[in-house]
Amino acid sequence: MSNAFEQPRVEVTRRYRQARRLFAEHGRQGVGNWLRRALASRLAPFVEPLDVRPADVLAVDTRVPRCWSSLPLSGKGQMVINWIIVPPSAGSGGHTTMFRLIEHLERSGHICRVYLYDVYGGDADYYGARTRKLFPGFAGEINDAIRGMADAHAVVATAWPTAYPAYRDPCVGKRFYLVQDFEPWFHPLSARSELAEQTYRMGFHAITAGRFLAAKLSAEYGMTADAFDFGCDRAYHLLKGEGKRDGIVFYARPEAPRRAFELGVMALQLFAERHPHITIHLYGKRIGRLPFAFVDHGLLRPNELNRIYNHCLAGLSLSMTNVSLVPHEMLSAGCIPVVNDAEHNRIVLDNRFVSYARPTPHALADALGAIVATPDLAGLAASASDSVSSVSWEEAGRTVERSIRHSLQQSASSAPRGHKETVQI
Structure with a gap:
């Protein structure tokens, strides 16, 4: 009977010692995180569901070139544009950018429809x-x-x-x-990363946030891109x-590994x-306990965030993939951003x-310290703000509008007279 109880006793003792070590190093929050991970590993499904319906993947064979006809478009006439999006969440920078572009197109007289794509029912x-x-404009x-889309001049995919x-x-x-962003980098080498990469081989015309992505998609996948x-x-x-x-x-x-929180x-x-x-x-998110004193703001509204920027000397914004909106916002408020040094960020x-630093704790801390030690901080803040004073989302919207129209006109002029697509899906 004693042998029957020996193994459970050893296991309980081992776990007790583990919990004590975690508490000593990370406190109550560290122990809580460990317990939640252990429970989640038992309750989570064996295979995480994909972000895309398998039926949709099976219907796509990128080895077969495909082109799409469009509604007739005359000169500078009104365009009808379908946007396929995943359901937005509060604080999503990607959705914020997207709806700024959509709202510009609507103000310019074009019809935009949104189609929600959610694989979780x-x-x-x-x-x-x-x-x-979230986007009242x-x-x-x-x-x-999933119920299908109406005909349009343009159909825009917005995530892989x-x-x-x-x-x-x-x-x-x-x-x-x-x-x-380059979404294959969001995942380890896996089915997800491969499925994300295949979307760049579908023959779509890319409209990218920044020149880095346009150059990468054109050079590596042969995509036409603006x-x-x-x-x-402002x-x-x-x-x-x-x-x-x-x-x-x-x-x-x-929760976003590409933002390098731990670093x-x-x-x-x-x-x-x-x-x-x-x-x-x-x-950005409520954090809880950390090994230094800090003010934990969680998710903020833009005006609340600007108030913090205006009281800060410097900001730390890390991105292992395409840069976020944050450095531009910091600059506008005179807060000097420290960013991990990478080609995609510099371009x-x-x-x-912008202060660039190698993505190591010591190099980033040194960069923050150098800004804090700047003699004329007020002058630096004013110059930083002036450097982005002419940058507007209206210009970004006009660029996207021109890109869609020009691409549609090119397709119309190159299509054989009387051509109509007959590919069956």
Whole structure:
């Protein structure tokens, strides 16, 4: 009988010692995270569901070239554009950029329809109402992509899972691809990374956020591509010059590996040890306990965020893939961004007031420290803000509008008279 109880006793003792070590190093939050991971590993499905319906993947054979006809377009006439999107969440930078472009097109007299693509069986009416709440400036229709799309001049995929229904749907409309990041990098080498990469071989015309992605897709996948530059919403992000700058701010997104949260935390730990008088602000998501003192803001509205930027000397914004909107917003408010040094960041930002550092804790902490030690911080903040004062989302919208129209006109002029696509899906 004693042998029967020996193994459970050993296991309980081992787990107790493990919990004590975790508590000593990470506190109650560390123990809680460990317990949640252990429970999740038992309850989670054996195979995570894909972000795309298998039926949509099976309907796409990228080895077979395909082209799409479009509704007739005359001169500078009105365009009808279908946008396929995954349901948005609060704080999503990708959706924010997308709807800024869509709203510009609507203001310019074009018809935009949104089609929601959700593989988890979400209710389209619910997510449609949520989309309108998050983006009240959008006036067009919101429908369910799985039920099919109406004919249009253009059909725009906006994330790799949405490229599959864009390819498969029988509706009329030239296919475009709004590419805001290189999404195969979001995943380890896997079915997901391969399925994401295959979307660049579907024959769509790419419209990319920044020149880095346009060059990469053209060189490596032969895609036709146009790029728009990031804008800056000066209605929210601007230099106010109110009060003393006495902090630094970190865009913290632990659920997005490409934002290198853990690396940022280690850099801030070093910085805090060297500059204990500087307040550290975190926003993006509630974080909890860390090995240094900080103000935990969680998700913020743009005006709340701008207030923090205007009280900070520098900001830490890390991106292992295409750069986020954050460095432009920081610059606009006179907060100097520290960014990991990478080709994709330098090409897209192209701003002399950005501080680049190797992606190591010590190099990033040194870069933050160098900004804090700058003698004329007020002058630096004003110059940084001026450097992006002419950058607007209206110009980005005009670029996208010109790109879609020009591509449609090119397709119309090159199509044989009387041509009509007959590919069966």
